Amino acid sequence: MDRPVNPGAAVDRIVALFEGMTPEHVRALDAYYTIDAWFKDPFNEVRGLPAVQRIYAHMFEALDAPRFTVTARIQQGSEVFLAWDFRFGFRNFRRGQEQLVRGGSHLTLAPDGRIASHRDYWDAAEEVYEKLPVLGNLMRWLKRRAAS
Structure with a gap:
C-alpha cells in the first residue's frame, strides 16, 4: 500500500473492519495499521503493529462476543473521529x-x-469499573462524594 488513497474510502474500510472484526482479523491488521502505529486507550499505550495486535487478541481472549457499532464519523483529511458502541460480555462474572x-x-x-x-x-470508571464487584461499590461511592 504505497500510493495515496481516498481518505473517505479508507475510513469506509476501517469502519467495516471494526464492525465486523473477528479473531482472524487480528493477524491481518497490517492491512489497516502501519508497522509503527501508535495506540492508546484507558488501559494501554503501545507503539508498533505487534503490540496493537496483542491488544485486539487480548480483547477476544478476555471478553465474550466483543463487537463495535460505529454510530457517527467525522473526517477532515487524514484526521478521523469515530463514535462507537462496544458490546461484550464479561467471562468471569455477570455471564450472559x-x-x-x-x-x-x-x-x-x-x-x-x-x-x-x-x-x-x-x-x-463509569463504563467498566462501576460494573465490577467490590470496586464498583467504591467507584459509585467516590462519584457520589465528588458530586456532593
Missing part, C-alpha cells in the same frame, strides 16, 4: 449479561489509508 461501553476513537491516517495513530476515549 451484555455490557455496553460508549466511546470514540481519534484516528490519524497515513497517506496509504492505514491507521498511523489511534486513540480511544471512553470513561473507564
Whole structure:
C-alpha cells in the first residue's frame, strides 16, 4: 500500500473492519495499521503493529462476543473521529449479561489509508469499573462524594 488513497474510502474500510472484526482479523491488521502505529486507550499505550495486535487478541481472549457499532464519523483529511458502541460480555462474572461501553476513537491516517495513530476515549470508571464487584461499590461511592 504505497500510493495515496481516498481518505473517505479508507475510513469506509476501517469502519467495516471494526464492525465486523473477528479473531482472524487480528493477524491481518497490517492491512489497516502501519508497522509503527501508535495506540492508546484507558488501559494501554503501545507503539508498533505487534503490540496493537496483542491488544485486539487480548480483547477476544478476555471478553465474550466483543463487537463495535460505529454510530457517527467525522473526517477532515487524514484526521478521523469515530463514535462507537462496544458490546461484550464479561467471562468471569455477570455471564450472559451484555455490557455496553460508549466511546470514540481519534484516528490519524497515513497517506496509504492505514491507521498511523489511534486513540480511544471512553470513561473507564463509569463504563467498566462501576460494573465490577467490590470496586464498583467504591467507584459509585467516590462519584457520589465528588458530586456532593
